[in-house]
Amino acid sequence: MQKTSSQLPFQPTRTLAGYPKRNRFRQFIMLITAFCILLSSASLLYLRQPQFASPVVVARPYNAPYDAGVFHNTVPAPVLANSDNLLIAWFKFLTNKIPEATPDFALPSEQTDLHALDKESNLIVWMGHS
DSSP: OOOOTTTSSSOOOBOTTSSBHHHHHHHHHHHHHHHHHHHHHHHHHHHTSGGGSOOOOOOOOOOOSEETTEEOOSSOOOSSGGGOOHHHHHHHHHHOOOTTSSOSSOOOOOOOOGGGSOTTSOOOOOOSOO
């Protein structure tokens, strides 16, 4: 016994071409997928031409300051100078005054009202020291 259209779980809607909308959508997706595959294949074939080949890479000698996975500084840098012990080094670090560590004058700064700036203008606000 054949079901009539009123007994089907869905009502197929017809388009002007006569196909149900679901089939038309599936055909559209398949067409887009085929186009993408064709375009990527053509691009791959085009980019495999000799003028797009990568240049010859010459291996350079390995002269990094690593030996057996450990970094070795090329310039000797002693941890403690003048054979001082660690306690004396910390004392000197914490108590010695460095000349000109603070400037003799106030550094210039400008207070800016950020809410008053024009949002449409092209501007830069420097918020830090770096």
